[in-house]
Amino acid sequence: MITREPVYLPPSDTRRAELGRDVLDLVCNCGRALLLLFSAIGCMRFAFQGRSRDRIVEQMFSSGIKSLGVISVVSMFTGMILALQTGIELRKFGQEVNIGAAVMVSLLREMGPFMTALILAASVGSSFAAQMGTMTVSEEIPALELMSIDPVKFLVMPRLIAMAIMTPLLSFYGCILGVIGGGIVGSTQLGVSWVSYIDNAMRFAENKDLYVGLLKAFLFGVIITVVSCHEGFATRQGAVGVGRATRRTVILSFLLILVVGYIVTRLFYI
Amino acid sequence: MIRFENVRKWLGDHWVLEDVSFEIKRGETFFIVGPSGTGKSVTLQHMVRLLTPDAGRVMIDKDCVSTARGRNLERIRTRFGMLFQSGALLEWLTVAENVALPLLELTKMGHEEIDKLVREKLELVGLPDALAKFPAEISGGMRKRAALARAIILKPEIMLYDEPTAGLDPVSARKIDALIADMQVKTGITSVVVTHDLQSALSIGTRIAMLFEGHVVELSTPADFVKSQVAEVREFLDSQYITRRGDWEKNTP
Ligand SMILES: Nc1ncnc2c1ncn2[C@@H]1O[C@H](COP(=O)(O)OP(=O)(O)OP(=O)(O)O)[C@@H](O)[C@H]1O
Numbered sequence: 001m002i003t004r005e006p007v008y009l010p011p012s013d014t015r016r017a018e019l020g021r022d023v024l025d026l027v028c029n030c031g032r033a034l035l036l037l038f039s040a041i042g043c044m045r046f047a048f049q050g051r052s053r054d055r056i057v058e059q060m061f062s063s064g065i066k067s068l069g070v071i072s073v074v075s076m077f078t079g080m081i082l083a084l085q086t087g088i089e090l091r092k093f094g095q096e097v098n099i100g101a102a103v104m105v106s107l108l109r110e111m112g113p114f115m116t117a118l119i120l121a122a123s124v125g126s127s128f129a130a131q132m133g134t135m136t137v138s139e140e141i142p143a144l145e146l147m148s149i150d151p152v153k154f155l156v157m158p159r160l161i162a163m164a165i166m167t168p169l170l171s172f173y174g175c176i177l178g179v180i181g182g183g184i185v186g187s188t189q190l191g192v193s194w195v196s197y198i199d200n201a202m203r204f205a206e207n208k209d210l211y212v213g214l215l216k217a218f219l220f221g222v223i224i225t226v227v228s229c230h231e232g233f234a235t236r237q238g239a240v241g242v243g244r245a246t247r248r249t250v251i252l253s254f255l256l257i258l259v260v261g262y263i264v265t266r267l268f269y270i
Numbered sequence: 271m272i273r274f275e276n277v278r279k280w281l282g283d284h285w286v287l288e289d290v291s292f293e294i295k296r297g298e299t300f301f302i303v304g305p306s307g308t309g310k311s312v313t314l315q316h317m318v319r320l321l322t323p324d325a326g327r328v329m330i331d332k333d334c335v336s337t338a339r340g341r342n343l344e345r346i347r348t349r350f351g352m353l354f355q356s357g358a359l360l361e362w363l364t365v366a367e368n369v370a371l372p373l374l375e376l377t378k379m380g381h382e383e384i385d386k387l388v389r390e391k392l393e394l395v396g397l398p399d400a401l402a403k404f405p406a407e408i409s410g411g412m413r414k415r416a417a418l419a420r421a422i423i424l425k426p427e428i429m430l431y432d433e434p435t436a437g438l439d440p441v442s443a444r445k446i447d448a449l450i451a452d453m454q455v456k457t458g459i460t461s462v463v464v465t466h467d468l469q470s471a472l473s474i475g476t477r478i479a480m481l482f483e484g485h486v487v488e489l490s491t492p493a494d495f496v497k498s499q500v501a502e503v504r505e506f507l508d509s510q511y512i513t514r515r516g517d518w519e520k521n522t523p
């Protein structure tokens with residue numbers, strides 16, 4: 001059951017009681033978010049039914065394809081900045097041809113998924129949270145539940161699948177554009193030809209870098225969806241609550257993306 | 271059919287329901303009236319377990335909805351249709367899609383059959399030409415009627431209406447009254463209606479309960495309700511210019 005009743009506790013009189021409550025609250029929220037994730041995974045058995053499939057495609061379009069523009073620009077410039085910064089330093093040692101490896105590896109392993117996830121968290125995650133929040137406060141979620149239409153199956157599952165597929169794809173697309181951006185800077189500013197740039201990039205980047213990057217992007221997509229939907233469903237108190245849910249979604253997603261990104265890197269590279 | 275047993279509920283900073291007991295029988299059109307903020311919506315929400323009582327319980331036939339869980343709760347809930355005070359239509363679907371939603375999601379009907387039913391229900395609530403409009407493009411009263419069409423499309427056993435006529439012009443309001451009364455006659459549906467509108471309560475209600483400060487202060491048939499001596503009821507009646515003089519004519523539309 002998604003709809004929750006407000007809970008009233010007597011006011012806590014000591015600092016310690018307040019702290020304890022905050023901790024309990026945090027644990028409860030984590031638990032609920034995980035439950036939401038598991039029930040969404042449980043609903044995936046309906047993913048190939050006609051209407052669910054349509055909804056997934058719709059979400060893939062509205063959250064994935066519509067983010068292409070901003071992701072293109074951001075990735076391109078990330079690649080260009082990376083190439084320029086490392087290129088300037090490497091030039092001191094006459095090693096500017098190595099910008100290929102520097103750009104490719106850092107984009108594949110970290111910057112690509114990370115940038116994509118930040119953009120998606122700020123745009124798609126916040127819109128999910130606002131939508132779920134508005135639906136919760138305007139009684140649409142309780143109404144769905146009373147009609148025996150499961151909001152998790154109806155709303156969360158399509159978004160989860162769409163984001164789990166689109167984030168890695170967008171991240172990969174971002175990496176390609178970033179590498180192109182780096183190449184442009186290399187050939188125009190640093191005197192590194194396209195051929196040696198690409199050759200250098202391909203020599204140092206491994207398949208593992210690609211896979212780990214895609215795994216990260218996948219996890220980020222799941223995190224963004226679960227956090228935003230959970231925050232949306234937990235919304236109280238009208239428009240102010242929706243604003244708060246959106247804000248918390250962006251902050252929480254950013255934090256989790258950083259932490260999970262670190263953990264994955266740590267697991268696969270040490 | 272629906273029985274409240276000493277229900278108490280604390281919300282925010284006060285007891286919204288202090289000690290509420292009443293029973294609604296099968297096939298009744300039961301009205302709950304009372305001033306704003308006395309917990310009429312809260313009472314309705316207890317019937318489908320959107321709220322749980324702090325003490326006491328709510329029984330639906332032999333099931334205790336206040337303690338039901340999981341599948342059991344779902345089974346009880348499928349017996350209900352509910353019209354929310356705000357309508358609660360999905361904003362990104364058109365009116366027709368909203369009304370069709372329960373059929374699409376929960377039944378295996380074909381598209382043509384669904385289409386026919388949707389038109390029929392929208393006709394019934396007086397919205398035959400709002401099919402392709404979005405909820406944001408129609409008025410509050412129209413939204414309410416569209417929500418009503420959605421609520422009745424699965425033919426529930428018990429219908430809960432939260433202010434079905436608030437925000438409607440008098441003519442549409444009486445049409446909705448007629449619809450509620452008509453469904454009761456034709457299908458024997460049990461209806462629970464929350465309203466400020468004593469006109470509807472007195473004309474189509476079988477019994478009326480008045481809620482005031484967490485208690486049921488009066489529960490009687492319309493004919494007795496207008497003669498009630500309870501101060502709060504009198505004030506409520508007087509405020510809508512309904513006098514004791516002469517029995518209230520029961521003019522079922
Ligand atoms: N979710 C909630 N959280 C806190 N307080 C609530 C909540 N829902 C209702 N209340 C309180 O319960 C009281 C009764 O609310 P309710 O919505 O039932 O009133 P109502 O009788 O339906 O009024 P109206 O006719 O205006 O709809 C109000 O005082 C309100 O403050």
Ligand SMILES: [Mg+2]
Pocket residue numbers: 310311312355432
């Ligand atoms: Mg109300």
